[in-house]
Amino acid sequence: MSLEKIEVDALVVGSGIAGLQSALDLADQGYSVAIVERNPSIGGKMISLSKVFPTLDCASCITTPRMASVSHHPRITTLTYSTVDAIRREGKTFTAAITRKPRYIDEKECISCKRCEEVCPVFLPDEYEQGMGAKKTISIPFTNAIPQFPVMHPEHCIRCGACARACPKDCIDFLQEPAPVEIKAKAVILATGYETTPMTAKKQYGLGALPNVISPMAAERLLAPHGPYGRVLRPSDGMTPGSIAYVQCAGSRDKSIGIPYCSRVCCMYAIKQAILLSGSLPIADITIYYMDIRAFGKGYEQFYNNARAMGINFVKAKVARITEDENHNPVVRIEKQEGTSGPEEIKHELVILSQGLVPACDGSKFGLGAANNEFGFVKLSDETVSSAVTDGAGVFVAGTAKGPRDIPDSVVDAGSAAIEAASYIRRL
């Protein structure tokens, strides 16, 4: 296998909104950029969201133009479905070892016609839909994925050959191997993003085994117009839920799971989802159980007040336990912190756990001098001086890789990382 070599000014690791923005900001200034994404499509978490707070703009309407700009930019090389195995510092430059994972198709020939996906007989849970929908063993990751190439999962392939027979361009390659790529760059931007705390984090909340206790990412998909069911239904039996509850701080501000910090976005995404739910299910009762509402950004407090005015029920209470009745209705045990105290058990039909944000990638593993903070996010060398400079020379950080933050902050940060990287490259 021959080694593909790419030489650029900057390497951006991760193609969520922060990675996309910093790549674009650098490329528009005339720098060449390589952006590496481990998933089959660029766009990160943001492309799977329904709408954004507090404007209720459609998330993909903001993300897809940036995705398209990145993928068509003459100075940006995009590597998707690729992993960064190592980055070595060599004098003033970095050499990154990348592996392109096999999609088992010839990307130069594929015309994205989806015929392979149509004829494939094997269904799989679709992780893009948080398992609520299905995909095929060979499938295009999602409707607005970029690039629009199908990916085959050989561990689920029954080798019937239907995809290869249906392909009009003869581009299915069952024997494709991983391909090594070497990228030389003068600066590195880590935009590796976040994961949410796992559903299994708290045994009091059902360990992910209660079918109608779902993650906020699953709720985003239920609310998305092209979501798994095309409307809001609960996963246990396809019922339109009439009573929905949010459990705030279900994965942050909780020392018992090792995450004492505030994840900064959960209050606002819960309020946003509650507003959207009350729009699509006008007669549903929606309750948010919270410790305190942190609505700190521009227009956030007004957004919160609007939600209250719309009739969303905010209950200041800590949820102790979630169980379910015989019809899989979640039963939430709470202790109110205002008015009458004492424990209460309240039945809902769907519960969303407002999970917190944890790092998706250990930035220090590359050994470039960029250290982590005590929670595993990339540490800034001096927060008061720059929001992008790490302890490693030439290594910058953007977005949630350095800690929980919302989309507007991630975009601003990405610009700052791009400027810091550009200034570093010019000084070399």
Place this chain on the structure above:
Amino acid sequence: MADVKQIAEQLKKLTGLRGPVPVELRDRVAAQNKAQRAVLDALKAGPKTVPELAAAAGLPQDQALWYVAALRKYGKIADVPGKGDYPKYELKGGEAK
């Protein structure tokens, strides 16, 4: 169009490299095909909700919903407009009417 002989050769080579398709995967796909057929057969009698479908097809309700989502995505079944706690589904093109 693809050369059928070439595909067969590639698949044979693949089996040589990775061994035969695991029995567990074959069983899973067989069960999937059976469930899919059961859902589609149940809808031939007319539009149904997920609990009705689950009862008719002999599937747990959450699995029936998953097959509904799958078959809806790949154009085999469609939503029936209407109100109620449980939406109904029908075969695409109103074949069941």
